[in-house]
Amino acid sequence: MTNAARLIIVGCGHMGLAIVRGLLGVPPHRDIVVVETSAERRAVLSAYGGFTIASELEIAEGDFVVLAIPPQVFGAFADAQRHRFTPRTPVLSVMAGLTSRAIATALGTSEVVRAIPNTPSEVFEGMSVYFAEAAVSPRTIAQSDELLRAIGKAFRVGAEELVDDATAICGGxxxxxxxxxxxxxxxxxxxxxxxxxxxxxxxxxxxxxxxxxxxxxxxxxxxxxxxxxxxxxxxxxxxxxxxxxxxxxxxxxxxxxALRSRELASMSAGVRVGETDG
Ligand SMILES: NC(=O)c1ccc[n+]([C@@H]2O[C@H](COP(=O)([O-])OP(=O)(O)OC[C@H]3O[C@@H](n4cnc5c(N)ncnc54)[C@H](OP(=O)(O)O)[C@@H]3O)[C@@H](O)[C@H]2O)c1
Known part of the structure; x- marks a missing residue:
């Protein structure tokens, strides 16, 4: 990852693990930290090796954060962890149905890229589509692009609604x-x-x-x-x-x-993000 101190993956279920396994298989070596609340899941993850497993999130200057937790828990996550984010903390979200603006507002960082990857990322055959608001720095976009391309193909779209459509095509x-x-x-x-x-x-x-x-x-x-x-x-x-x-x-x-993704995105844009259910 371009000059980032650590790559922090928050939530290491199916998608998080697919990303981690994909990244472990391709150079350069990355300092990967996985933050996982489930003790059972942490035990499963310990069998893989090659990355650090933590139960608590800590973010240092230069870290790049990937959010791969279920969208339903994001509201509670943001409430509890917002203080760890600075206005410039780079975040790549792979959460389905949560708009980049809702995530940026909830975490207090303007550096949010919203992507929809898929599980073939685990075998370097992923297909990701991502969106970033114009205010997001070229560096965060380049870091996100590099990360997603390490695990498959990726391209950026200029309209966020297309990420909802890609959620059906690529995610599902x-x-x-x-x-x-x-x-x-x-x-x-x-x-x-x-x-x-x-x-x-x-x-x-x-x-x-x-x-x-x-x-x-x-x-x-x-x-x-x-x-x-x-x-x-x-x-x-x-x-x-x-x-x-x-x-x-x-x-x-x-x-x-795709409609379900748009439905979730409009709920996340208009109300507290923790109220989404999908
Ligand atoms: N699966 C796909 O094909 C796919 C494709 C594109 C995008 N996505 C997106 O990827 C995200 C993860 O999906 P998934 O299928 O990987 O779900 P998953 O298998 O349920 O994994 C999510 C993991 O995050 C953990 N978690 C929950 N709250 C957490 C927190 N506050 N901090 C750290 N870890 C936490 C969960 O632990 P508990 O079980 O204890 O809650 C679980 O192990 C979702 O937002 C989904 O929309 C998935």
Missing amino acids: GPAFVSYIVDAFCQFATSCGFTEAAGREMAVQVFGGTATLIAESGKPPMQLCREVMTPNGTTERGIAAFDAADLKKSVLAALTAS
């Missing part, structure tokens, strides 16, 4: 994709494949197709049509998707998820 995306991969696995085992064989086929098909889409540069529907021989097996499968309106279902799921 791994869950949505896993849901569909599970259907492939279920089908494979129902045919008589072992669970391991079904998993291997499904994972390779999804990973291989993602690489093919990326490397060919072709539109996804072109790749779809290219393997649809008239009256063939793929065409029959796509016809079943269309009959079930699968694309409409996927769009409805993404829209519902």
